[in-house]
Structures are given as C-alpha cells and as structure tokens.
Amino acid sequence: MFKRNRHGIQIKTPEQLEKMRAAGLVVGRTLDLLRRSVEPGMTPLDLDVIAEKAIRDQGAIPSFKGYMGFPASICASVNNEVVHGIPTDARKLREGDIIAIDCGAILDSWHGDSAITVPVGEVEPELLELIRITEEAMWAGIRALTPGRRLSDIGYEIERYVTSQGRFGIPSEYGGHGIGTEMHMDPWIANKGRPGRGPVLAPGMCLAIEPMVNLGTEQTRVLADDWTVVTLDGKPSAHFEHSVAVTHNGPWVLTALDGGKERLSQP
Numbered sequence: 582m583f584k585r586n587r588h589g590i591q592i593k594t595p596e597q598l599e600k601m602r603a604a605g606l607v608v609g610r611t612l613d614l615l616r617r618s619v620e621p622g623m624t625p626l627d628l629d630v631i632a633e634k635a636i637r638d639q640g641a642i643p644s645f646k647g648y649m650g651f652p653a654s655i656c657a658s659v660n661n662e663v664v665h666g667i668p669t670d671a672r673k674l675r676e677g678d679i680i681a682i683d684c685g686a687i688l689d690s691w692h693g694d695s696a697i698t699v700p701v702g703e704v705e706p707e708l709l710e711l712i713r714i715t716e717e718a719m720w721a722g723i724r725a726l727t728p729g730r731r732l733s734d735i736g737y738e739i740e741r742y743v744t745s746q747g748r749f750g751i752p753s754e755y756g757g758h759g760i761g762t763e764m765h766m767d768p769w770i771a772n773k774g775r776p777g778r779g780p781v782l783a784p785g786m787c788l789a790i791e792p793m794v795n796l797g798t799e800q801t802r803v804l805a806d807d808w809t810v811v812t813l814d815g816k817p818s819a820h821f822e823h824s825v826a827v828t829h830n831g832p833w834v835l836t837a838l839d840g841g842k843e844r845l846s847q848p
C-alpha cells in the first residue's frame with residue numbers, strides 16, 4: 582500500500598523510510614568501497630565487478646543491471662563523459678582522469694541511488710575544483726529538501742551555487758527524480774531554474790538529487806552506444822547524487838553513511 586499525494590509523488594511511512602535507509606546504506610557502502618578502490622591502471626569494468634559483488638554480498642540486487650538493457654551494475658563516466666557511461670575494459674584509468682561512478686541497489690523492494698566523482702591519482706587543480714563545486718551544488722540542493730519548500734527550489738539552489746563559483750555548464754536534459762519502489766519515479770527534478778514552483782515538499786517524499794556540472798558549455802550528446810552522454814565541447818564533467826528523504830527534522834540523506842549529519846551541520 583503506497584500513499585501518493587495529489588501530485589502523484591509516493592509518500593513513505595516511517596517504517597518504509599527505514600527500508601529506504603537500509604537500501605541507501607547498501608549503495609553508500611558500495612560507493613565508499615569504490616572511492617577507495619579507484620587507482621591508475623584499473624579499468625571501469627574492474628570497478629563494476631567490485632560493485633556487483635559488494636551489492637550482492639549485502640543481500641541486495643544491482644538495480645542498473647538490465648535496466649532498459651543497461652549491461653552493468655554501475656555507470657562509469659570518465660572525463661568528458663557526463664553520465665550513463667558503460668564500464669568496459671577497453672581503456673585503463675590513467676593518472677589525471679576523473680571518473681563519475683553512479684550506483685543503484687534494491688533491498689527488500691526499495692531502491693537507493695547515488696553517485697560520486699573521484700580523481701584518479703593526481704589531477705589538475707581545475708578538475709578538483711569542478712568536483713568540489715559539483716558536490717557542493719548537490720548539498721545546496723539537498724538543503725532545500727525541507728517541508729514547505731517547493732520542488733523547483735532544488736534546481737534553483739543548485740544553479741545558484743554553481744553560478745556563484747564561476748562559469749560552468751549545467752545540462753538541461755538530465756536531472757533528479759523521485760525514488761522508492763522504483764528507481765525513477767515522479768517527480769522529475771531540474772538542476773536549474775526559477776524557485777517557488779511545483780509541488781510543496783512534504784515529509785515522506787524521497788528524492789534523488791543529482792547535479793551534473795560541465796567545465797565548458799551545458800551542451801551534451803549521446804554516443805552511438807545509445808547510453809554514454811558526453812559534453813559536446815569535449816571538456817570534462819562531474820556528477821554527484823544522493824537519495825534523500827524529506828522529514829519533519831529536515832533532509833535525511835539515505836545514501837550517506839552518516840545520514841548527511843556532518844555536511845548538513847555546516848552552514
């Protein structure tokens with residue numbers, strides 16, 4: 582039995598939120614392991630093998646595998662790849678690369694979805710800065726997840742933060758989403774735009790917040806594999822994501838190991 586509000590957004594009971602948290606922790610732990618595993622000489626496929634084992638060892642199912650035909654348990658997007666890269670062993674990771682790893686799992690029918698961008702060895706300062714800005718933009722969006730605020734406030738806060746840091750591209754075609762008994766549910770969430778629009782955020786909503794930030798322009802294209810999104814200008818891009826529950830006490834970051842406590846306590 583799932584309650585939906587009048588906008589069609591699934592509202593979870595406190596018991597269901599605990600199950601979302603358990604699924605979120607599977608993803609959080611898996612990404613924590615992947616972050617520590619990344620090093621020059623590995624292939625994205627090596628990371629996929631690690632991820633699938635970690636997810637299954639926790640009693641969960643990798644949600645990406647087979648999703649609309651996707652062949653792997655993670656998306657691995659290197660350098661100019663924005664999102665949805667397919668992990669293969671065609672190219673080893675090199676010192677100076679950045680890799681975005683997106684991961685999802687199903688535990689007891691509930692979904693978790695999260696992404697990180699990790700430097701491979703030593704990388705250029707401007708890439709570290711791109712990673713930092715993208716992660717901070719995600720947290721700016723997450724801080725907007727309080728009861729009474731409106732859906733479009735999320736994208737507004739993400740864009741406002743990115744713009745405060747300089748000139749970057751925020752792709753318009755990709756965004757966040759509701760999450761629960763499916764990975765992708767209503768509503769779709771833009772990563773930019775005007776505030777004060779759309780449904781009012783309410784306790785029990787679970788939303789995946791996932792900004793992508795390009796070092797160059799916002800334009801993207803999809804490669805012939807029909808999955809990999811790359812920047813049109815060939816410049817690097819970063820991606821971060823957390824699945825978050827709206828609660829009376831503020832955002833509960835389901836895919837963060839500490840529930841978001843540390844980052845949300847900072848101004």
Ligand code: MG
Pocket residue numbers: 683684685694695696791822
């Ligand atoms: Mg994801």
Ligand code: MG
Pocket residue numbers: 694695757758789791822
């Ligand atoms: Mg997502």
